[in-house]
Amino acid sequence: MNNTKKPNFIILIFSVLLGVFMAGQFKQNIPILAPVTLRAIQTTKNEINVLNKEIQDLNKMINDKEEQLKVLESIASGDENIIDILIDELEKNRTVAGFQEVEGSGIVIKMQDNMAEGAFGEEYDLDIVHDIDVLRIINDLKGAGAEAISINGQRILSVTEIKCGGPIIRVNGKGLVTPFYIKAIGDPKLLNAAINAPNTYSYALKNIDQINIETTVEDNIKIPAYRGRFNFKYAKPIKEGD
Amino acid sequence: MFFALMGILAGVVIGLMLPYTYNAAYSLYISVAILACLDSVFGGLKANLENKFDTSIFITGFFGNAILAAFLAYIGDRLGVPLYYAAIFTFGGRLFENFASIRRILLFKRKHKSNE
Incomplete structure (x- = not known):
């Protein structure tokens, strides 16, 4: 009696232990782990760089627009003459376009x-x-x-x-x-x-x-x-x- | 067989209720260790059916295999060689062998009984 009961009991205990381990693994909710290759890392790096560049550009754009906004505000409050500003702008555009020596x-x-x-x-x-x-x-x-x-x-x-x-x-x-x-x-x-x-x-x-x-x-x-x-x-x- | 299944189910329930977790970085090692433990349990069941069960062999096998498998996976990670495949193939293969033996023994017993 004792001879047959004992192994079953031990197996039961260790099965419980195994189950606990397994449950721990279940709780991890592990996503599918794809192997990360050097190439994938490189690609991701490039993507990050591109995105950072984009962010920089956008920030620059925000600054530009804020400056424009300031100019417009100063026009609205009457500090600057709109004609001067437009002439400035025209000169700038002419230079960029190549109509200026x-x-x-x-x-x-x-x-x-x-x-x-x-x-x-x-x-x-x-x-x-x-x-x-x-x-x-x-x-x-x-x-x-x-x-x-x-x-x-x-x-x-x-x-x-x-x-x-x-x-x-x-x-x-x-x-x-x-x-x-x-x-x-x-x-x-x-x-x-x-x-x-x-x-x-x-x-x-x-x-x-x-x-x-x-x-x-x-x-x-x-x-x-x-x-x-x-x-x-x-x-x-x-x-x-x- | 029945005891093992019951034990695993009970363990899963207990484990899901316990609030412990571990670092996700170790999950590979743990999963290989679980495979080794599973193999040990199957081996124990088989030995039990053959009336050759030895408690010390079972316990040392249970922990020893698990630790060795996890260690192998860890070393493999450090060396850049997926050594845990060794553990997966060995224990996976043995799992099926053990299961085959258990099946045969159980079927044979049943036949024996029905013949009597």
């Missing part, structure tokens, strides 16, 4: 065809400055944070085309000939690096195709205003709330 530190790039006799590759095509060369250099300048760019006095804007026109290149509908003087306002060091650093496009142009590219860093460059007119026929602004 601007000056500042930057670099001047002179590009000229390869004039040497025994030209590279014995092919004229490789010795001349093409529209695409200018375009790429301007793209590099923009990438380096150039705030205003002009070629031979033609302001480069979002609508500016740079097209091959045979012996000339066409910019803003005007024909330009070599030598091309590209002026760019921005951080001179960065702009210089974008043009002269090894493995940039213009570095290759200079050292492989032997195109004459000279850059000078200057403290005070004047870049003229855009002289054309914007006439948007098709693009219409979307009103907020539409």
Whole structure:
């Protein structure tokens, strides 16, 4: 009797213990644990960064709007004249849009065809400055944070085309000939690096195709205003709330 | 069999009523330990049916297996190798073996009785 009862009793006790453990596990309400890979961590990090950036931008926007609100309040209370404020705003917008002559530190790039006799590759095509060369250099300048760019006095804007026109290149509908003087306002060091650093496009142009590219860093460059007119026929602004 | 089931049910009820919890970080170790305990209980049932039950073997197995399994899972976590698989496969496999033996013994007993 005792022999058969005792094991059952012990098993019962330990089963209870096991049940208690199990209940503890049940109470955890464990979510499904997916293995976290390094890639997932990286992705999440990126997402967090993007979100933080967004938050920063939004905060900036809030500050801007608050400033605007202050201006409007001061108008309402009669401290400032609305015409002055509007003129200020207009000046700012004209500068941003490129309708204002601007000056500042930057670099001047002179590009000229390869004039040497025994030209590279014995092919004229490789010795001349093409529209695409200018375009790429301007793209590099923009990438380096150039705030205003002009070629031979033609302001480069979002609508500016740079097209091959045979012996000339066409910019803003005007024909330009070599030598091309590209002026760019921005951080001179960065702009210089974008043009002269090894493995940039213009570095290759200079050292492989032997195109004459000279850059000078200057403290005070004047870049003229855009002289054309914007006439948007098709693009219409979307009103907020539409 | 009956005792074990009753015990587990009673334990779950008691455990759900007790207000204790533990850190969620240990849940993997605990779950592996539970598997080891479950295996020990099944082993005990089988031994009991075969009349070979030994209390000290059962108790040391119950705690020893659980601690070893949890420790293995912990070491595996530290080394970056999922060593708890070893515990899962061993105890899981043995669980089914034990259950198969218990089934056979019970069925055999019943047949024996009906034949008599």
